[in-house]
Amino acid sequence: MSKFYPLTVSTVRQETRDTISVTFEVPVELAEAFAYQQGQHLTLRTQIGEDDVRRSYSICSAVQDKCLRVAIKRTTGGLFSSWANANLKAGHQLEVMPPMGHFNVPLDPSQGRHYAAFAAGSGITPILSIIKTTLMTEPNSTFTLYYGNRASSSVIFRDELGELKDTYLERLNIVYVMSREQQDIELFNGRITKEKVEQLLKHWTPVEDIDVAFICGPEDMMLGVSAALQEAGMPKENIKVELFAASIPKHQHKPRVLDADARHDTEVTVILDGNATTFTMEKEKESLLDAGLKAGIDMRYSCKGGVCSTCRCKVVDGKVEMDVNYALEDYEVARGFVLSCQSFPVTDKVVVDFDQAE
Known part of the structure; x- marks a missing residue:
């Protein structure tokens, strides 16, 4: 893998x-x-x-x-x-x-659920896959999409979404929200913000009618939509979020102050594709990923911003601290999964397993 x-x-x-x-x-x-x-x-x-x-x-x-x-x-x-x-x-x-990636939920042809998706710009990309797959897999389920753009000309997959709507007339509802193009319904003008979603839930799609919600877009939009849904009563575990990499917030690691008598180096073992490689790194100088790459290990990564989850691995011995995490669910972190691009060793020995992260 x-x-x-x-x-x-x-x-x-x-x-x-x-x-x-x-x-x-x-x-x-x-x-x-x-x-x-x-x-x-x-x-x-x-x-x-x-x-x-x-x-x-x-x-x-x-x-x-x-x-x-x-x-x-x-x-x-x-x-x-x-x-x-x-x-x-x-x-x-x-x-x-x-x-x-884990931006999805298990599907079952026997169940009928109502899904909602909130996307902005290129955030439609995974949402399109989710909508098409879900409607084909679950014949009794319905989907509502709120899709934010500047104007009609910037709507990605506009024709494909139109064809999907024609195919699933009774099961797919698409609402376009435009920030720079005036629409007849005032509620659909502007950006998808926390306040906008509060109004959409009040006048368009009651939160109690939504079983699972998907959110994909910039960080501020993602946080606002998630907050509106939770405040309206939707359990956090029913909300799936995906931050697209173009909006990765800039982050600078702030080294912890180590005790004078504490060891400043860590022995790290990386298990990858069935092979175990051990190297030594300084605790607060660089991330596990950067240190591993410097040690000659072809560790997988992409964004290096804690967004894409490509560098996901499991800590099987020792302890690390993650600076930021936009990719892992709470239950994954509880099971020991981390993003190596954002992880810094805390203990004198750390073992991480990429193979268990599949």
Whole structure:
């Protein structure tokens, strides 16, 4: 699972002025490795100049599509996204890591639930996969999507969403919220904020009618929607969130002050793909990930910002502290899972297992 595999791009489609969708050819011998669940993401890797660049992008195809497709939106200063939008063509090869992520819930064809999703901009990417997969898997379930954009021209997958609505007329409700394009219903103008969601829950979709909610977008939107849902009575465990990497907040690690008689170094053992490698690192100088990479271990990672969960591993001995965590659920942290890019050793010995993180 930690390996990158060369996959050939089969199609590149312009979705909006600054967003492309990219479909990969998956050889028969890799079909099992690249089988995915709705809401998961791929880590892509390529060489741009002298830089080894890797980024994570959500899969936007349904599980039933058997088509590995991601969307890449060009972001200001985004090295990979700018390169991809300008250069990526059918026939190109990219290094791709098998699907990862837990932005989903188990589906059951026998159950009928009402799901709600709140997305902004490129946050629609995993949500599209979740909606399509869910409606095809659970014939008795319904879905309401609140999708925020600046204007109609910036709506990613607008045609595809329209076709989905035509297919599931009675089971899919799509509400577009526009911040720079006036709509007839005043409630649907502006941004998706905590206050906006409070009004939507009051006048449009009562919280008691929602079984599971999915949120994907910038941090402030994600926090606001989650707070509105919880304050309205929705249990936190019924809310699934995914922060897209383009809005990673800047974070600078603040080293802890160690006792004068405390050891400043830690013996770290990394279990990866069945192999155990041990190295020594300073406790507060760098993260487990950076120290492991410096020690020559090909540890998996992508965003390095605590968002994508690509560097997820389990602490099986010792203790670490995480600076930030936007990717792991509370129950995962309670079971010992951490993000190695944000983890700093506390004890003199630490053992982390990437294989248990699958």
